[in-house]
Amino acid sequence: MTLFNIAFTNVRKNFNQFSMYLGSLILSVLIYFTFVSLAYNKSIGLIFDKWGIGGQGVFLAAAIVLILFVAFFVFYSSNYFTRSRKRELGLYSLLGLRKGQIGRIIFYENLMMHLMAVVGGILIGIFFSKFFSMLLFRIMDLSIPSGFTFSFSAILSTIFVFGIILVVTTANGYWIVYRHSMVELFKADAREKNPAKGSLTLSIVGIFLIGFGYFLATSSVESSIFWSNNFFLATTVFVLFGVVLGTWLVLRFLFPYVVYKLFLNKSFFYKGTNILTVTWLRYRMKKTAGTLTMIAVLSATTLTIIGALGSIYMNIISFAESSNPNSYQTLWSTQTEREKIYEAIKESDSHTLIYHETVDLYEADVLENVNENVPFEEQRMTYFEVMSLSDYNRLAKKLNNHSQQVKELAAGEAIYLSPSGRFENKKRMHLYMEKPYTLQFRNNPNKYTLEIVDVYSHAVLNTDMAISVLVINDALYKEISQKSMPRHIDIFQVTNADKAEALDHKIQDIVGGDPYMWNRSLSSFYSNYHLISTLIGVMLYIGMFMGFVFFAATGSIIYFKQITEAVDERPRFAVLQKMGMSHKEIRTVIAKQVLPVFLIPLILGVCHSIAAMVSLSVNLMYSIGAPVLISTTIYTVFFIIYYFVCVSTYTNMVSNGDD
Known part of the structure; x- marks a missing residue:
């Protein structure tokens, strides 16, 4: 019998054992192939070219990062799988x-698996390509037919x-074979002879590193001395490595x-099956600390990627809508x-x-003198555009977007229209309102003092054409208009503005400028919104893929x-079964053992x-x-599902003796 026949027979007769490794490989191939397919998708390429955002380059750059994590995922799976077969x-x-x-047999087996x-x-x-491309177009909010x-x-x-x-x-695999002697291959991984007792002092050090890392991470980059130019790099390194080291210290010693304290608590130790669980944990802690640290870091990375990009997506998309x-x-x-614009709209069927x-x-x-040393987020406005109270009320009523109507304003009062959102405006409102502004208009020698009495979290004009608008009373507006040059804006409101690509082309041709690009003479909801949604949608989609890879690696x-530990623990559970322990009791013990790992x-x-x-x-x-609540909830649910799958597989392996 040739070595290839041995490998083929081994895979065929022990396919249940190989299926776990094969499943991880198929998942890796599916993730990578789907992602790269989208990078080469012509329809997506045309969209990126149209908006001029270089999206395919972003996809291919992300693919390089994806290769590293997929390789890690497969290598880790292969390493554990090979080690579980040392006997x-x-x-x-x-x-x-x-x-x-033996190495050639491993190669043939790997070749067949790959x-x-x-x-x-x-x-x-290929079968799911349509679904993934539809998902991408949905995130980018584009109605484009997608195929396989x-x-x-x-x-x-x-x-x-x-x-x-x-x-x-x-x-x-060759390294594992050549590194171990025949006797060592037959031996199970040695259990720790001296169980760890932990260290309260090093545990406190670990908690301090994590806590101080949290303090630095949640400090304002603009105002904190730790994030100044002199300490920025050092602080970044400390936050990353300090939190990871603190996590390891907590898991290794706390x-x-x-x-150990539970072991000394005899009333707890001898209650039910706790004696088995606590004993198992005591003799596995040193080897488990590194793995648990990696799982914690990967979990944090997954949640941060998905949560951060989800938050940015929701906030920017909301801003794109409110600011246009x-x-x-x-x-x-x-x-x-x-x-001509009237005629173009009239000719449109949609x-x-x-x-x-x-x-x-x-x-x-x-x-007003601007202090350059003050962080940007604490600086006041340096430029405004003003509109009359009657114009604001007229446009707000037309929009019917729950804009607040203003009954009256005194001569020195103004309302600031900020579409940034209630969250940001709430934090910056004190800067806008702490003292009056002194304004001077173009070609107007007079100076005017205005006090902002309220901040509205919406706009009545597209902010790429009117970014910082103050609403003032009609009398003062009239006085200013007599001595200043205005910016005259025409507003055309149409139905189905989010699907007005063809109409956009026509109006762009009328006023001049390139389609889909920022234009000083034209502000278009369709162009502004879809340029942002396409760019941020690509980032979110890539982030979701990366998050999925991290989760797969964690799992x-x-x-x-x-599974490796289940193979080593079979003799122990075989003895317990002979002593009369039921399948349900074994599952309970395993559930308690596995729970801390999750x-x-x-x-x-x-x-x-x-x-x-x-x-x-x-x-x-x-x-x-x-975004944090949604991503954390979904991740926790999948983690719980993973937990029950592992408990069931572990229980079946030690109870039935199946490889």
Whole structure:
């Protein structure tokens, strides 16, 4: 019998054992192939070219990062899978096979696994390509038909990447065979002879490192001395490595300390099956600390990526909508251009004109010294445009977007229209209102003092054409208008503005400028909104993929670690079964043993991610509540499902003796 036949027979007869490793490989191929297929998708490429955002370059750059994590995912799975079969490899050696021949058997087995995984992953990827492209278009809020993706470039890239991974995993298998003697291969991993008692002092050091890392991360980058130019790099390094080191110290010394105290508590130790669980934990703590730290860090990374990008997506999309309330705004359009715009709207089958309005704005500079040493988030406004109270009320009524109507304003009073959102405005409102502004308008020698009495979290004009607008009373507005040059804006509100691509082309041609690009003469809801939604949608989609890879890697580490331990723990559970322990009791013991492996890293990962999200909120002034709650809940639910799957697999392996 040839070595290939041995490998083929082994895979065929022990497919249940190989299926776990094969499943992780297929998942890896599916993730990578689907992602790369989207990078080569022509329809998506045309969208990126249209908006000029270089999205395919972003996809391909992210693919490089994805390769590293997929390789890690596969390598870790392969390493645990091979180590769990050390007795089998020792048996080959006992039967007279040389180490080189055993290595070739491992290569043939890996080759078969990778071939099945690549073929299966690509076929599944092609089948689900329409779903993934539809998901991307949905995130970008684009109504584009999508079909099945079949890219030879993506297939070749997938074959090349997983061919390299095959070489690396096979080399690792050779290393395990050559590193261990036949006797060592037959031995199970040695249990710790001296169980860890932990250390309260080092536990406190770990908690301090985590706590101080949280303090630095949640401090304002603009105002904290730790984030100044002199300490920025050092602070960043400390936050990253300090929190990771603190996590390891907590898991390496605090967890064993707690278990040791439970061991000394005889009333707890001898209650039910606690004697088995506590004893098992005491003799596994040193080896478990590093793994639990990795799981906690990967969990934190997954939650932070998804939560941060979800928060940015929700806030920016909300801002894109609130900052572009009008379908079209034109600056200094002529009567001829207005008539052409009317005609273009009239000729459109999908759009009708709701109303046409005009408004004059007056630009003013703030006469106030700006302290350059003050952080940007604490600086006051340096520029405003003013509109009359009657114009504001007229446009607000037209929009019917719950804009607040203003009954009256005194001569020196103003209302600031800020579409940034209630969260940011609430934090900055004191800066706007702490003292009056002194304004001077263009070509106007007079100076005017205005006090902002309220801040509205909405706009009645598209902010790319009117970014900082003050509403003042009509009398003062009239006085200013007599001595200043206005900016005349025409507003055209149409139906279905979010699907007005064809109409956008026509109006862009009328007023001049390139389609889809920022234009000083035209502000378009469609262009402004979809440029932002496309860019941020690509970032969110890539982040979701990365988060999924991190989660898969986390699950891989836990799952294969538990399977490896199940193989080693069979003799112990066989004795317990002979002593009369039922299947239900064995499951209870295993559930208690496995629970800390899931629960503790999950808690630490959630805490780390919340600290990172609070940092995002403090420094970018984004509302993070809903994205954090949603991402954490979904992640926790999948973690719980993973937990029960691991408990069931572990129980079946030690109870039935199945490999």
